[in-house]
Amino acid sequence: MGRVVVIGLGAMGLGAAQSLHRAGLDVVGVDVTEAARARFAESGAVAMESPREAARGADAVVVLVVNAAQTREVLFGDRGAATALGKGSVVISCATMSPQDARALASECRDRGLHYLDAPVSGGSVRAAEGSLTVMASGTPEAFDAAADVLAAMAATTYHLGDEAGIGSSFKIVNQLLAGVHIAAACEAITFAAKLGLDLAKVYEVITKSAGNSWMFENRIPHVLADDYTPKSAVNIFTKDLGIVAAIGQREQFPLPIASLALQLFTATAASGMGKDDDSSVARFMASAGGVTLPKKDR
């Protein structure tokens, strides 16, 4: 296929763009920040500032920005990519957003003769860099066809979840609900274990082999045990994603008690000054609220 543009060179976007470059595709990376562009250019690839300029003559645009509003801006804003794309090219939209937003974006793309793949991703920056993301995708068969080479290079697994935009986003929303709740619950449990005076490394060993285990407990609690809150995924990602979950619950008039409470805990953690730290920082908020001490690294 021809040129592929990756818009958004944050942790996920950078990794995905590098995977596409490594797979031999003609990739242009786009980001508003100079530092992000420089990082991508280090691998010998081309980085630009303007989505529109990068998109001229491209066959596919992968959008890996933070939310629906940014996705709309980089596609349809003043320097948006959409007007530069030829008919029949594909927009692969990867940000977590509400199904309603995904349907609206798909509709605008369709009006311009562009294919739209609702394609939120899961797996984190490490798997993005390996080209082994999971993509929860929905869209027309034509959108899937047009995106096939890109998906093959950036994903280990692509789920084909339906032929309309919004379905992929709905799956991602359900996943984020569970992921966020499980992080908050893991943090509540490990600080409670500290309050009970337990050996936390032993707690980790036992729980990860018991019915109380979750993917998130297993993945995040080592950060707490190591007192390392360097952001692999930040608290602010989950205030955002659980915020989307809660807003959908309100719009659809469906009660989400646990997800809403987890959102409050992420919000309190961010409000305590840890918004940009690793999302396992909810444990530090709980430790502070509960008057217990978590493991400290020698510094």
Place this chain on the structure above:
Amino acid sequence: MGRVVVIGLGAMGLGAAQSLHRAGLDVVGVDVTEAARARFAESGAVAMESPREAARGADAVVVLVVNAAQTREVLFGDRGAATALGKGSVVISCATMSPQDARALASECRDRGLHYLDAPVSGGSVRAAEGSLTVMASGTPEAFDAAADVLAAMAATTYHLGDEAGIGSSFKIVNQLLAGVHIAAACEAITFAAKLGLDLAKVYEVITKSAGNSWMFENRIPHVLADDYTPKSAVNIFTKDLGIVAAIGQREQFPLPIASLALQLFTATAASGMGKDDDSSVARFMASAGGVTLPKKDR
């Protein structure tokens, strides 16, 4: 070793007693209900009504009743086993209870010259019947020694978590906190997915391979998909266990927001008449509260 008495022939106790019997140990099962005794006697083993009568001359007593109060009653009540046990025999206490209760029971056993193993179990009735439970145990080396043959026959894994009673119970409590929260979250998520109009079997397939997965989501959601709420583990087990969790939080003055909310959801599910149904019935409560329809089996 000599005779082993298993007190409490519910789903877990029956399975454990059968495992011990199959391992060639001299087992007597004890239960207050005739039906439970008859079920155990079917396998050619001896079942009695009185803990004291059964315990005469026994080397070990495994207590698999519902809570600390029942454990106290079968050990120290009018027909309790403790006075019939010879010095140096061991009480293996498997009910979920607070560490405070475990320490008190251990102290009373010590006063009578009995070893006490704080040995809550995890794994459910199927693994109990296979002799492959997980035991989260703490106690003196002497208690572990005295319990070794019994543990070998009923457990696939025995964690040695410390040399004082209370530690094993604390680990179990942390596990139950997570297990209960994860069931409630799984039920909230799957009903939300139904509200979003998703293919729930596909949701199960995707989530169990994604970061939103938990042991409980994977284990319980099939009951919802099959519309089968025959109790493998009942709602009332978690109102009980999360009740213990919440009470410890209050006593220790430690906030447990998510576990407390999960307790409320199990309580509401029980209050809606589903206390004896499978704990995945929280999904039916959420579906009713949220006005959605879950899968219905042809009847």
